[in-house]
Amino acid sequence: MNILKEFAKIFIKSKLDDEKRKLKDKLQKQIITTTSTSVVARNVAYLGIIDKLDGKGIAEVNKIIDKI
Incomplete structure (x- = not known):
C-alpha cells in the first residue's frame, strides 16, 4: 500500500505544480497586457504567495481571477 500512497x-504534487504554473502564467499575462498599476500590484502580490499555496488556495485565487 505504501507504493500506492507514494x-x-x-x-x-504534479497536478498542484501544474495548477501553480497555469496560475502564474495567467497572472503574468495580465501584468504584461494591462496599463493599470493596481492590477500589476495585485498580481505581483499574488505571484509572491503562489508557491506557498496548497490546492484549495489555488482554487480560491482562480475563482477571484475569473471574476475579474
Whole structure:
C-alpha cells in the first residue's frame, strides 16, 4: 500500500505544480497586457504567495481571477 500512497503523492504534487504554473502564467499575462498599476500590484502580490499555496488556495485565487 505504501507504493500506492507514494504514487498518489507524486500525482497530486504534479497536478498542484501544474495548477501553480497555469496560475502564474495567467497572472503574468495580465501584468504584461494591462496599463493599470493596481492590477500589476495585485498580481505581483499574488505571484509572491503562489508557491506557498496548497490546492484549495489555488482554487480560491482562480475563482477571484475569473471574476475579474
